[in-house]
Amino acid sequence: MNQLLKLADFSVSFATPRGNLHAVRGVDLVVAKGESIGIVGESGSGKTVLSRATMGLMPSTATCTGLVEFNGVPLSNLSRAEVRNYWGTGMAMIFQDPLTSLNPVRRIGSQLMEGLIVRLGMPKKQAQARAVELLERVRIPDPYAAMKKYPGELSGGMRQRIVIAIAIACTPELLFADEPTTALDVTVQAQVLELLAELRQEINMTMILVTHDLGVVAGQTDRVVVMYAGEIVETAATKDLFANMKMPYTEALMKSIPRLDQSSGQRLRVITGRLPDPTSPEPGCSFAPRCEYATDKCRAEKPPLVTTQTGHQYRCFFPIGGSL
Amino acid sequence: MAGSGKLHLRLDSDPLLIVQDLVVQYKVNRKSFVSAVAGISFDVLRGETLAIVGESGCGKSTLGKAILQLPRPQGGTVVLDGVDITALEGNDLRDVRPKVQMIFQDAISSLDPRLQVKNIIDEPLKVWKKGTAAERSIKVDNLLNSVGLDPVVVRDRRPYEFSGGQCQRISIARAIALDPVLLVCDEPVSALDVSIQAQILNLLQDMKEEFGLTLIFISHDLAVVKAVSTRVLVMYLGKICEMATPDDLYAHPAHHYSRALIAAVPIPNPEVGVDKIRVTGEPPSPVDPPTGCRFRTRCESASERCATEEPQLQEVGLGHFVACHHPVTN
Numbered sequence: 001m002n003q004l005l006k007l008a009d010f011s012v013s014f015a016t017p018r019g020n021l022h023a024v025r026g027v028d029l030v031v032a033k034g035e036s037i038g039i040v041g042e043s044g045s046g047k048t049v050l051s052r053a054t055m056g057l058m059p060s061t062a063t064c065t066g067l068v069e070f071n072g073v074p075l076s077n078l079s080r081a082e083v084r085n086y087w088g089t090g091m092a093m094i095f096q097d098p099l100t101s102l103n104p105v106r107r108i109g110s111q112l113m114e115g116l117i118v119r120l121g122m123p124k125k126q127a128q129a130r131a132v133e134l135l136e137r138v139r140i141p142d143p144y145a146a147m148k149k150y151p152g153e154l155s156g157g158m159r160q161r162i163v164i165a166i167a168i169a170c171t172p173e174l175l176f177a178d179e180p181t182t183a184l185d186v187t188v189q190a191q192v193l194e195l196l197a198e199l200r201q202e203i204n205m206t207m208i209l210v211t212h213d214l215g216v217v218a219g220q221t222d223r224v225v226v227m228y229a230g231e232i233v234e235t236a237a238t239k240d241l242f243a244n245m246k247m248p249y250t251e252a253l254m255k256s257i258p259r260l261d262q263s264s265g266q267r268l269r270v271i272t273g274r275l276p277d278p279t280s281p282e283p284g285c286s287f288a289p290r291c292e293y294a295t296d297k298c299r300a301e302k303p304p305l306v307t308t309q310t311g312h313q314y315r316c317f318f319p320i321g322g323s324l
Numbered sequence: 325m326a327g328s329g330k331l332h333l334r335l336d337s338d339p340l341l342i343v344q345d346l347v348v349q350y351k352v353n354r355k356s357f358v359s360a361v362a363g364i365s366f367d368v369l370r371g372e373t374l375a376i377v378g379e380s381g382c383g384k385s386t387l388g389k390a391i392l393q394l395p396r397p398q399g400g401t402v403v404l405d406g407v408d409i410t411a412l413e414g415n416d417l418r419d420v421r422p423k424v425q426m427i428f429q430d431a432i433s434s435l436d437p438r439l440q441v442k443n444i445i446d447e448p449l450k451v452w453k454k455g456t457a458a459e460r461s462i463k464v465d466n467l468l469n470s471v472g473l474d475p476v477v478v479r480d481r482r483p484y485e486f487s488g489g490q491c492q493r494i495s496i497a498r499a500i501a502l503d504p505v506l507l508v509c510d511e512p513v514s515a516l517d518v519s520i521q522a523q524i525l526n527l528l529q530d531m532k533e534e535f536g537l538t539l540i541f542i543s544h545d546l547a548v549v550k551a552v553s554t555r556v557l558v559m560y561l562g563k564i565c566e567m568a569t570p571d572d573l574y575a576h577p578a579h580h581y582s583r584a585l586i587a588a589v590p591i592p593n594p595e596v597g598v599d600k601i602r603v604t605g606e607p608p609s610p611v612d613p614p615t616g617c618r619f620r621t622r623c624e625s626a627s628e629r630c631a632t633e634e635p636q637l638q639e640v641g642l643g644h645f646v647a648c649h650h651p652v653t654n
Contacts (some may be wrong), residue, residue: 029605042517042519043517102620121584141605155380155381155606156380157606158606178488185379185380185544186544186546186585186588186589187379187584187585187588187603187604189588189590190588190590191604193590204621212517212518213590214590214592215590215591215592216590217592218590218591218592218593218594218596219590219591219594238594239594239595241593242592252519253518254518254592256518256519256522257518257519257521257522257547257592258521258522258525258544258545258547258548258550258551259547259592260547260550260574260586260589260591261591262550262551263571264550264551264552264553264554264570264571265551265554266551267526268525268526269522270519270522270523270526271519271522274487313447
């Protein structure tokens with residue numbers, strides 16, 4: 001296996017007036033070249049912080065500890081300026097909100113060319129040609145006209161495709177896609193997903209997809225990472241996970257989502273309670289207060305990460321074998 | 325698609341709401357208008373949950389608001405409980421308003437940030453002079469209880485102290501305070517997290533049973549719609565494409581647009597391949613909509629007839645109506 005990204009005992013905490021907020025806790029993750037990984041979990045489970053912190057996009061109130069290794073280089077030892085050299089060509093990110101991640105007062109063309117000129121040192125003419133090519137790639141009708149437009153003149157779906165074009169402009173080895181299709185209609189979502197799949201094949205791009213859409217996870221990823229309260233609680237190959245969920249949390253999360261193949265008028269399953277307070281971690285399993293199978297042992301002792309022969313990892317004393 | 329016609333109305337079964345030929349126009353500039361809702365007719369029976377689905381910009385939110393006369397439609401009639409509310413003015417219209425309430429997508433910003441929760445829910449009761457202050461206070465507590473919030477804990481707090489899901493519960497409590505007969509829900513769960521979404525959907529179902537409500541549920545999420553609705557109306561560029569029960573619609577979509585929408589929803593099963601997309605491009609501008617069938621520019625089965633003649637709703641199965649010259653046959 002050709003290893004591209006390695007996280008070891010990676011934690012992120014924020015200094016807040018109420019104390020340290022532990023957003024990501026002791027994450028171990030290895031991503032192979034060309035792999036596509038889905039990260040799922042509720043809001044507040046640390047998915048976005050994990051992907052942003054890996055890229056080094058954290059405010060000064062954040063403290064990151066542990067190892068981030070990219071292509072064998074430990075990024076966690078580098079200064080901020082040195083990490084910058086990896087942005088665009090090494091790692092790139094599609095941000096969640098297309099409406100706010102573009103600069104509203106700069107034309108689409110100049111925002112697209114910025115990375116090409118600064119990171120790849122392309123002459124302006126060449127960057128222009130490449131930018132038009134990228135817009136065609138993401139199926140923007142009339143790319144020459146689009147280059148001269150401001151973000152406000154485009155629809156949400158078009159803007160999201162511009163954000164994708166910017167992210168893939170320098171053909172990154174690793175692409176983080178943070179809920180890239182959440183704001184889009186299903187028809188546009190399907191086009192965007194197809195585009196990402198094409199790019200992965202063409203340039204053997206590795207992708208880390210943060211989402212809560214199970215359909216997207218099922219169709220686009222090789223492996224799924226389930227996060228809860230800042231920890232990885234389950235990891236498995238996508239097919240394995242859908243057929244055999246070990247964590248009660250994974251099952252509860254998946255079953256609370258309405259699906260097209262269920263008959264109408266059924267009551268939805270809910271996960272009662274809420275995420276634990278991230279400023280004061282509990283001693284036992286973080287999901288225990290909401291888990292219907294929890295025992296005293298779960299509440300007192302932290303379950304270790306168990307790895308099965310097939311590489312299925314989970315953090316539970318009493319694994320189930322749930323499926324969708 | 326995107327047709328007209330009234331074949332699907334069930335006037336003999338005394339519907340709660342009858343909407344006929346509703347037109348809502350917005351001014352684009354001095355000369356031109358955009359018809360966000362371009363002649364839509366439908367009815368809702370008592371106790372039904374009618375879902376309205378479509379892509380962003382198809383006019384579904386405008387349609388929901390026009391039922392409440394916000395804004396007032398430029399044409400057509402809305403008959404609620406036997407009263408044509410499009411013909412009412414001033415105080416007569418005001419007297420009807422408590423019967424139809426609405427909840428919005430962004431619950432947090434639809435609550436007044438400076439009011440305490442008890443005052444937010446009390447406001448409609450106070451405006452309509454429903455009982456003394458003491459009676460109203462009891463009613464507020466009952467409402468909070470029925471939406472699953474503990475009155476003792478939440479009464480004196482303000483909206484910013486709550487999560488999106490809790491704010492949506494508060495806005496549901498406010499909406500049902502005046503005992504409406506019809507509740508229009510505009511994307512009530514699309515801003516919420518997955519685990520909270522299920523709680524709110526179940527709550528709406530409970531409210532419907534407890535208070536005998538009829539719901540209009542506007543959403544772009546086809547899976548959510550399937551879970552909650554008893555009838556689904558598919559809209560495209562201000563017109564109706566198809567109307568059917570959810571099980572029927574999802575199993576046998578008759579309109580090419582509905583079929584493409586359903587096919588575009590990713591299936592949460594890694595063993596199933598990704599369905600090929602059948603709709604490309606974006607909807608045309610509603611300022612200058614295509615002639616005939618409005619979907620023809622993106623439809624693979626479009627013929628010359630689709631360009632010249634607007635399709636009318638026809639029945640293709642029991643209670644299943646489609647506005648298409650070449651409906652999908654199964």
